[in-house]
Amino acid sequence: MGVEAAVVDVCVLYAVYAILALSMELEYGELGLPNFAKAAFFALGAFSAGALSARLGVILLGMDWEGAFRERSWFYATVVTREVARTPLLGAVILAVVIAVAVVAAALLGVLASYPTLRLREDYLAISLIAFSEIVRVAARNFDAIVGGTFGAGVVDVFAWAGSARYLVLLLFALGSLALSYTVYLRLSTSRYGRVLRSIRDDELAALTLGRDVWKLRMKTLALGSTLAAIAGVVYALYTGAVNPDDFTVGKTFVVVMMVVLGGRGNPLGPLAGAALYILLDKALSFAKHLVAIPVDVNYLSYIIFGVSLLAVLRWRPQGLMPEKPPLTLRKEVLLSYLRKEHARE
Amino acid sequence: MNLLLEAISYSSVLALASVGLSLCIITTRVSNFAHADYVVVGAYAALLFKALSGLHPYLSLPLAALAGGVAALLSYLLVFEPLRGRSIVTLMIASMALDLIIRSALQLFADHVQSFLGIFARGFVFRDITVQLGGLKLELLAVAAPLTSLFLLALLYFLLFKTRIGIRMRAVAENAELAEVLGVNVERTLSFSWFVSGALAGAAGVFLPLRFSVSPDSGSFILLTLFAAVILGGLGSLTGTLVASCLVGFTETLLVYGLSGLGVSTALRPLFAFSVIILTLLLQPRGLAGLWAAERRGVLPWVWRRR
Numbered sequence: 001m002g003v004e005a006a007v008v009d010v011c012v013l014y015a016v017y018a019i020l021a022l023s024m025e026l027e028y029g030e031l032g033l034p035n036f037a038k039a040a041f042f043a044l045g046a047f048s049a050g051a052l053s054a055r056l057g058v059i060l061l062g063m064d065w066e067g068a069f070r071e072r073s074w075f076y077a078t079v080v081t082r083e084v085a086r087t088p089l090l091g092a093v094i095l096a097v098v099i100a101v102a103v104v105a106a107a108l109l110g111v112l113a114s115y116p117t118l119r120l121r122e123d124y125l126a127i128s129l130i131a132f133s134e135i136v137r138v139a140a141r142n143f144d145a146i147v148g149g150t151f152g153a154g155v156v157d158v159f160a161w162a163g164s165a166r167y168l169v170l171l172l173f174a175l176g177s178l179a180l181s182y183t184v185y186l187r188l189s190t191s192r193y194g195r196v197l198r199s200i201r202d203d204e205l206a207a208l209t210l211g212r213d214v215w216k217l218r219m220k221t222l223a224l225g226s227t228l229a230a231i232a233g234v235v236y237a238l239y240t241g242a243v244n245p246d247d248f249t250v251g252k253t254f255v256v257v258m259m260v261v262l263g264g265r266g267n268p269l270g271p272l273a274g275a276a277l278y279i280l281l282d283k284a285l286s287f288a289k290h291l292v293a294i295p296v297d298v299n300y301l302s303y304i305i306f307g308v309s310l311l312a313v314l315r316w317r318p319q320g321l322m323p324e325k326p327p328l329t330l331r332k333e334v335l336l337s338y339l340r341k342e343h344a345r346e
Numbered sequence: 347m348n349l350l351l352e353a354i355s356y357s358s359v360l361a362l363a364s365v366g367l368s369l370c371i372i373t374t375r376v377s378n379f380a381h382a383d384y385v386v387v388g389a390y391a392a393l394l395f396k397a398l399s400g401l402h403p404y405l406s407l408p409l410a411a412l413a414g415g416v417a418a419l420l421s422y423l424l425v426f427e428p429l430r431g432r433s434i435v436t437l438m439i440a441s442m443a444l445d446l447i448i449r450s451a452l453q454l455f456a457d458h459v460q461s462f463l464g465i466f467a468r469g470f471v472f473r474d475i476t477v478q479l480g481g482l483k484l485e486l487l488a489v490a491a492p493l494t495s496l497f498l499l500a501l502l503y504f505l506l507f508k509t510r511i512g513i514r515m516r517a518v519a520e521n522a523e524l525a526e527v528l529g530v531n532v533e534r535t536l537s538f539s540w541f542v543s544g545a546l547a548g549a550a551g552v553f554l555p556l557r558f559s560v561s562p563d564s565g566s567f568i569l570l571t572l573f574a575a576v577i578l579g580g581l582g583s584l585t586g587t588l589v590a591s592c593l594v595g596f597t598e599t600l601l602v603y604g605l606s607g608l609g610v611s612t613a614l615r616p617l618f619a620f621s622v623i624i625l626t627l628l629l630q631p632r633g634l635a636g637l638w639a640a641e642r643r644g645v646l647p648w649v650w651r652r653r
Contacts, residue, residue, distance in 0.1 A: 028435075032435075034435045034438070034439075116628050117624075117627065117628075120627060120631070121434075122433075122434055122435050123377050123434045123435065123438060124577075124581075124627055124631065126377075126435065126438055127377065127573055127577065127623060127627075128623055128624050128627045130570070131570060131573075131574075131619075131620040131621075131623040131624050132620070132624065134570060134616065134620050135617060135620045135621070135624075138614065138616050138617055138620075139617070142614055249566065250566065251446070251566070254442045254443075254445075254446060257439055257442065258439070258442070258443060261439055297453065297454065297457060300450035300451075300453045300454050301450070301454070303446050303447070303449075303450040304446075304447050304450045304451060304454075306443075306446070307443040307444065307446040307447035307450070308443075308447060310439075310440075310443040311424075311425055311440060311443050311444070311447075314429060314432075314436065314439070314440050314443075315428050315429065318432070318436070
């Protein structure tokens with residue numbers, strides 16, 4: 001069980017961070033929009049699981065909620081989980097509602113956050129998004145009707161019906177979400193939409209003069225990226241089984257930005273590689289801790305190593321570990337047919 | 347009365363730190379997210395001084411300023427000098443990485459201090475001295491913080507406008523290439539201005555533990571308040587930053603006091619700084635400086651992005 005649990009742990013965390021990095025890649029790598037409120041949209045997904053799963057379960061089971069949310073959410077989450085173990089349908093309904101709410105809320109909030117700020121210059125935009133992200137966190141922390149404030153909230157285990165195979169189902173769910181996100185991202189990136197995004201990144205004025213509605217595209221992209229981040233949040237909350245507002249500090253955003261820059265912005269595989277590097281480093285260090293006596297706290301050491309390696313990449317390899325390549329936007333058959341024609345002419 | 351003194355000392359500490367940040371932004375165009383960490387470095391220098399010498403932390407002001415200055419100087423030479431000329435967002439990301447590094451290094455430092463010296467290095471506070479002033483009992487902070495702040499800022503003014511190095515600094519801020527052509531050593535000048543800005547932050551760090559409990563990650567709590575002051579002042583204006591930090595300091599202190607009287611939790615305090623940032627950028631993006639600067643120069647927040 002030990003090894004199995006460790007593998008699941010690494011894979012699920014990887015999936016969460018990779019989805020976040022993908023959404024950052026879409027916004028920052030392709031569009032050049034530094035969405036430093038990523039943690040807030042990540043939090044939104046987790047909050048939607050934390051705030052809704054137990055409440056929804058209680059309503060669906062026809063029970064009455066007694067007492068304050070922050071004190072009782074853990075208790076009711078356990079009660080509903082026990083029920084889910086018997087009726088998988090309940091779990092599926094809860095999961096579907098949580099995801100739907102997370103996606104809609106994130107898209108709406110993405111538009112809301114971007115509407116007034118998108119016309120700002122990049123650095124102002126970044127700072128105001130950071131402020132926005134902190135507002136979300138501090139609000140969730142202090143109004144404990146949302147996710148229990150500093151107490152946190154319990155999340156219903158929607159995969160409880162699988163019994164001992166629960167981890168396997170969770171793993172499949174996480175990797176499935178990642179695969180879906182990656183496919184969506186890749187399709188968008190190689191489509192006309194992706195090309196317009198990159199053209200805005202490289203020269204906004206030129207894109208504007210060629211008739212592109214830059215602000216509308218930005219808003220759309222931010223909403224899309226936020227949706228992806230919210231999905232990562234749902235996966236994360238389901239995995240940890242708990243939601244705590246203080247998990248979603250600006251530090252989380254920094255880590256995701258660093259993954260994208262480290263991996264290589266503009267390259268679809270970049271964020272995947274960046275996230276893998278981060279997780280590997282983190283896990284390798286905490287594993288090394290058991291083997292050799294490191295005289296310092298490993299968590300901080302891994303932050304230092306990660307920060308230093310990012311600075312090194314910025315200095316000596318600014319395009320990231322995997323530089324951007326011109327994407328293949330034509331379908332393979334079309335390309336092949338061109339090649340064949342060339343061949344025939346000769 | 348106490349409330350007023352509280353507001354004054356808070357604003358003056360804020361002013362010290364945010365003017366330094368503003369200086370960084372003007373000279374190098376780096377929105378330095380690690381700036382608040384120099385404040386914390388200063389606070390830790392003061393803690394070390396107090397633990398080793400047994401004297402009151404007020405006396406550690408020069409040491410703390412030096413520590414903050416050296417931290418800033420190192421971060422310029424090692425990180426921002428090689429990255430000069432990169433895009434604003436790249437510099438921002440670099441400063442985030444730097445913030446992460448300094449904060450983690452401080453955590454490790456706090457661990458070691460805790461185990462070697464046997465003192466609390468997390469969530470520490472300093473006890474203030476109470477002085478008698480004309481029958482009025484005062485905490486020294488209420489006098490020391492504004493005086494130090496005034497003195498250092500006056501010194502900065504003198505430095506910037508009355509000395510050769512100050513003229514060079516302003517020249518580099520205005521147009522680095524032109525200054526270089528005219529024989530100014532840009533790298534040395536920028537190093538100096540980073541040192542100055544870090545030293546101001548380090549000095550502010552001495553006063554911090556007298557009001558708040560300080561931990562290695564305290565930087566994240568003050569960072570956005572500093573940015574609020576800088577942005578409200580209008581990015582790139584020292585006078586604006588100064589006025590804005592007084593404004594932010596006073597309003598925050600009074601507002602927190604007034605609202606807690608109405609039963610609103612003081613835990614909502616950080617929301618104030620964040621709203622200041624967002625509202626300023628929405629309503630008056632040039633900040634306070636935009637109100638009096640007839641000349642439309644400096645950094646415009648709403649411009650076309652073009653590379």
